[in-house]
Amino acid sequence: MFCEKVIELIRELHRMSDGQLPAFNEDGLRQVLQEMEALYEQNQTDVNEAKSEGRADLIPSIKLRHCCLLRNQRCVTAYCYDRLLRIRSLRWEYGSVLPANVRFHMCAEEVQWFSQYKKSLASFMRSLGGGEGLDLTQDMKPPKSLYIEVRCLKDHGEFEIDDGTVILLKKNSQHFLPRWKCEQLIRQGVLEHVVS
Amino acid sequence: MDTQSYLPLQPGVGMEENFLSLDDILLSHERLPIRTECSFPRLGYLEKSTDAQDIPEGTKMELPLWLSKGLYEKKRRVLSVELPKVYREGWRTVFNADPNVVDLHKMGPYYYGLGSQMLHFDSPENPEIAQTLLQTFIGRFRRNMDSSQNAYNEDTSALVERLDCLEKALFTSGQSGLNGFQSWEKGRASQLTASSLVLNYRKRKMADVPP
Numbered sequence: 212m213f214c215e216k217v218i219e220l221i222r223e224l225h226r227m228s229d230g231q232l233p234a235f236n237e238d239g240l241r242q243v244l245q246e247m248e249a250l251y252e253q254n255q256t257d258v259n260e261a262k263s264e265g266r267a268d269l270i271p272s273i274k275l276r277h278c279c280l281l282r283n284q285r286c287v288t289a290y291c292y293d294r295l296l297r298i299r300s301l302r303w304e305y306g307s308v309l310p311a312n313v314r315f316h317m318c319a320e321e322v323q324w325f326s327q328y329k330k331s332l333a334s335f336m337r338s339l340g341g342g343e344g345l346d347l348t349q350d351m352k353p354p355k356s357l358y359i360e361v362r363c364l365k366d367h368g369e370f371e372i373d374d375g376t377v378i379l380l381k382k383n384s385q386h387f388l389p390r391w392k393c394e395q396l397i398r399q400g401v402l403e404h405v406v407s
Numbered sequence: 408m409d410t411q412s413y414l415p416l417q418p419g420v421g422m423e424e425n426f427l428s429l430d431d432i433l434l435s436h437e438r439l440p441i442r443t444e445c446s447f448p449r450l451g452y453l454e455k456s457t458d459a460q461d462i463p464e465g466t467k468m469e470l471p472l473w474l475s476k477g478l479y480e481k482k483r484r485v486l487s488v489e490l491p492k493v494y495r496e497g498w499r500t501v502f503n504a505d506p507n508v509v510d511l512h513k514m515g516p517y518y519y520g521l522g523s524q525m526l527h528f529d530s531p532e533n534p535e536i537a538q539t540l541l542q543t544f545i546g547r548f549r550r551n552m553d554s555s556q557n558a559y560n561e562d563t564s565a566l567v568e569r570l571d572c573l574e575k576a577l578f579t580s581g582q583s584g585l586n587g588f589q590s591w592e593k594g595r596a597s598q599l600t601a602s603s604l605v606l607n608y609r610k611r612k613m614a615d616v617p618p
Contacts, residue, residue, distance in 0.1 A: 212453060212471070213453075214471075214473075218432075218433075218436055221429055221432050221433060222433070224429060225429045225430075225433060228415065229413075229603065229604060229607055230412075230413030230604050231604065231607060231608060253449075257449070268445075268446065268448055269448055269449075271445050271446070271447050271448075271478070271485055272447045272448050272449055272450050274477075274478060274485075275447060275450065275474065275477075275478060277477075278473070278474050278477035278478060279474070281477070282473050282474070282477075285426060285427075285432070286432055288426075288427065289426070289427040289428070289429060289432055292416075292427050293415065293416070293427070293429060296413060296414075296415070296416075297413055299412075299413075300412035300413035300604070301604075303412040304412055304602040304604045304605060305602075305605065310608075312608070313608065352596070352597055352599065353597070355597055359599070394599060397599045397600070397601060398599070398600075398601060398602045398605065399601065399602070399605055400601035400602075400605050400606060400609065403601075404598050404599040404600070406594070406595065406597075406598045
């Protein structure tokens with residue numbers, strides 16, 4: 212049956228429903244495009260024959276293949292679009308620099324799209340707040356205090372805060388830091404927010 | 408509460424399909440028994456049982472929903488769609504008797520979705536199918552809502568294994584509401600937490616490292 216290959220791509224994404232990005236399946240996509248090409252060519256010959264020899268009985272087959280072409284098109288579009296949604300969410304979860312193991316799963320065009328998205332988001336955030344800029348990825352939960360107590364979950368090295376003090380983020384050490392400085396590190400799982 | 412920035416496209420409601428939704432694409436891949444009403448020349452290789460070059464008129468075969476929907480026409484009869492077993496009279500009686508005992512995951516798992524899609528094809532039984540779908544949903548909803556609102560901190564796999572995809576989505580959103588409320592009650596709502604996506608990535612990375 213036609214369109215089985217493309218369903219594999221869709222299943223691959225569907226299986227990872229938590230938003231992880233599986234590796235870009237270039238091979239699978241190429242096979243789908245090849246199938247579409249073959250379908251198109253068969254249809255072209257049948258259409259020509261139906262026209263020149265007046266064979267109306269070929270029309271159902273042409274229509275069937277045409278449906279398959281549309282289906283493949285739909286699934287491939289959905290595959291790419293869903294991946295873009297995932298990549299977009301990575302910007303909000305990880306910040307503007309992605310870890311290598313995540314970036315490794317993106318194809319060249321997606322990397323390009325990601326950097327464009329980063330740029331648009333950054334220029335939008337700069338334009339906010341009366342020309343001063345506003346970081347929208349900060350304070351996803353309403354803050355209650357400016358400083359929070361955090362514990363290091365792993366060695367992260369040196370870390371500089373606004374007043375120029377450098378502190379060493381060592382595993383299991385506990386610090387009292389400005390909230391906006393550590394929000395992203397908490398999201399990345401380097402620090403843990405300690406609530407008393 | 409768990410905030411996720413990746414939100415997959417929602418499946419369409421009722422008879423409508425959402426073009427880019429992964430759920431709807433998988434739903435429309437479900438197979439339907441059909442009967443061809445005209446011959447399809449040069450496509451004989453799709454039908455495994457014969458070696459003929461064409462698919463002759465009157466062949467019974469199974470086609471995915473998207474293809475049946477694309478080929479089906481009210482005016483010109485290209486194919487007629489038969490009801491899958493679970494929507495026929497016999498099963499409808501079972502569903503009407505007690506919707507709570509049936510395993511919709513095994514029957515479906517897109518029982519409601521596929522049932523609504525069946526309304527695209529003119530079948531004399533359509534009103535009854537719609538009625539059964541609705542009654543089944545109503546009959547099961549109470550228990551579903553109850554368990555999703557009360558199963559806190561326990562293994563829910565036994566509760567969800569017999570649910571249809573639609574019900575499962577409802578169950579998950581009920582659970583996330585429950586968890587959010589509980590963490591608010593404990594004063595945990597303002598605690599900053601690591602992104603679950605990041606945590607899942609880390610788990611996988613650990614598993615990938617060879618011993």
